[in-house]
Amino acid sequence: MHNVSQTVFAPWDDPDKEPLIQFQNVTKKFGEFVAIDDLTLDIYAQEFFALLGPSGCGKTTMMRMLAGFENPTSGTMKLAGQDIADVPPNKRAVNMMFQSYALFPHLSIWENIAFGLKRDKQSKDQIAARVDEMLKLTRLEKFAQRKPHQISGGQRQRVALARSLAKAPKLLLLDEPLGALDKKLRQDTQFELMDIQETTGTTFVIVTHDQEEAMTVASRVAVMDEGRIIQVSTPAAIYEYPNSVYVADFIGEVNIIDATAKPAGKDEYHLDWAAGEAPILAASERPFSEGQKAHLAIRPEKITITTDKPKDASNAMQGKVLDIAYLGNLSTYHVQLPGGQIIKAQTANTRRIARRDITWEDPVWISWSATAGVLLDQ
Amino acid sequence: MKRLSWFNVTSLTLGFAFLYIPMIILIVYSFNAGKLVTVWSGFSTKWYGTLFQNEAFMNAAWVTIKVAVISSTFATILGTMAAYVLVRGGRFMGRTLFSGMIYAPLVMPEVITGLSLLLLFIGLGLDRGVITIVLAHTTFSMCYVSVVVSSRLVSFDRSLEEAALDLGSSPWEAFRLVTLPIIAPAVISGWLLAFTLSLDDLVIASFTSGPSATTLPIKIFSAVRLGVSPEINALSTIMIAIVTVGVISASLVSKRNSLRAQKDAQAAERTAE
Secondary structure, eight states, rough: OOOOHHHHHGGGOOOOOOOOOOEEEEEETTTTTEEEEEEEEEOTTTOEEEEEEOTTSSSHHHHHHHHHHHOOOOEEEEEEEETTTSSGGGSEEEEEEEOOOOEEEEEEESHHHHHHHTTTTOOOHHHHHHHHHHHTTOOGGGTTSSSSGGHHHHHHHHHHHHHHHHOHHHHHHESTTTTSOOOOOOOOOHHHHHHHHHHHOOOOEEEEEEHHHHHHOOOOEEEETTEEEEEEOOOHHHHHHOOOOOHHHSSSSEEEEEEEEEOOOTTTOOOEEEETTTOEEOOOOSOOOOOOOEEEEEOGGGGGGEEOOSSSEEEEEEEEEEEEEEOOSSSEEEEEEEOEEEEEEEEOOOOOOOOOOOTTTTTEEEEEESHHHOOOOO | OOOHHHHHHHHHHHHHHHHHHHHHHHHHTBBSSSSSSSOOBBBOOHHHHHHHHOHHHHHHHHHOOOOHHHHHHHHHHHHHHHHHHHHHHSOOHHHHHHHHHHHHHSSSSSEEEEEHHHHHHHHHHHOHHHHHHHHHHHHHHHHHHHHHHHHHHHHOOOOHHHHHHHOOOOHHHIIIIHHHHHHHHHHHHHHHHHHHHHOOHHHHHHHHHHBBBBHHHHHHHHHHHTOOHHHHHHHHHHHHHHHHHHHHHHHHHHHHHHHHHHHHHHHHHHHHH
């Protein structure tokens, strides 16, 4: 028999597992400004951990504290059980890939990659072997003797990665590593990064503001806002079980319906959301009391759009099509309800030649099941 | 090519005439055969010959070069250090005061700088000579070096130094292996600026030089007071020639570098996957 639990990588669910990085009540202030606010977080070995959030949320400050360029104002920060607050950046087993790549312009690609190894006083042969290994890993053998300004942006990105991996750090920090690449190259590079992370077994912490990137590469994502972590979970859990309207709204597209809850059987609630409208039926494991404010977060792809009234849907309402966004693989319909609210519904265009019988101003029905949305209290 | 209007042609001519006629006259008369500076009496290079046999001039030239090389080297080291601290030191107590104090000698009248140095040297009991001129020139030219180097440091990508630290270099190694090679062009032009300033300084040198050492500008100035000799013209022509060659070769080198960078960038685009 195959043991399934061995193939699932989830050290965060194992209480006996020692985390590689521990933030314990870490606060960082710049003057009066609180960049990191009493933050506690564990990151485990071999994770690909993403810090996600809008600019100014503190994600870059966290990364710079891990690298040693900033010190916490209070709280402790541990790497492999050791307090690292007083360890200078050049003495930490942590390497960083900078957003600007920070390649040394006066050195060749080979010398850039060898830079860190030379600081360790390794022998010439050892250095040469390691640099060649890194060049091979990042497919840069042809460019070893070039200078950074003689190669393209995508190649520079790979040099930066090779240079930061050369010393085989316990932890690799990546600051918006793909921000400077165009979309197509970025997607290819995301998979390359995942491959390299798997091959080397290094723990990666990536900072990004691009939610799609975080979802693609990461084993776990931390959504941050104003120096605090709002939710830490796997990409799927973040998407399907957001813990707040902020997270639901930050990751992907979502409809938020504000309502008051009224219990209607086990784990089910009736939501009064507009005067004169039938209540919405929603399932929720999170308990709500009678009359409590609730927000129903429902993804556009979970809403079905039809021209006829659906037969046995838990929730169905009529509206008219205000706008259609055709994205090729998907179409998003903006449906306006009689009360003026706009609900987004998405369908996959699975057939090339389809009868697109829904067009602007058409009266349509939108419907969804009781379990399609998440009921949130904040 | 666009044709220039008559107004532009006139202003251009007047401007350049204003700048260069005095120098052209000096150069032309350095090839004068006669002893009188203002009367043309045929072409000759004999004054260049007598110049090289004039031991006083040759000694002064040697002192000038020695002073310029040593003082500009010291000024470059001190000026670069000052610039680095002021740009990189972050906000420390009295930073504004310090940077103001670094730049103040730029606008200080040279007479005052010279006089105060003279008083200092007398107070210390230092014999005036090559050493005192070197000290004085280092003092006033390090501000210029610091201005040139700090303007380069301001635009320097800080993450390059952080990358060096991150890869395990000590702060000193990061400076020596990354920062210094990258700001080297600014450091070199700072040195050249200090060198030129030292080369043509008259006021401060005349306060701080002694009987044992005289610089070329002082020598020329005192020689002219006894009447302009064609030898002085010849000497000045040589100095103009040296400066011109220096400026032209520097601009050729930088032009070639920028052309090469352009070609490299194009090659990188082509070979990109």
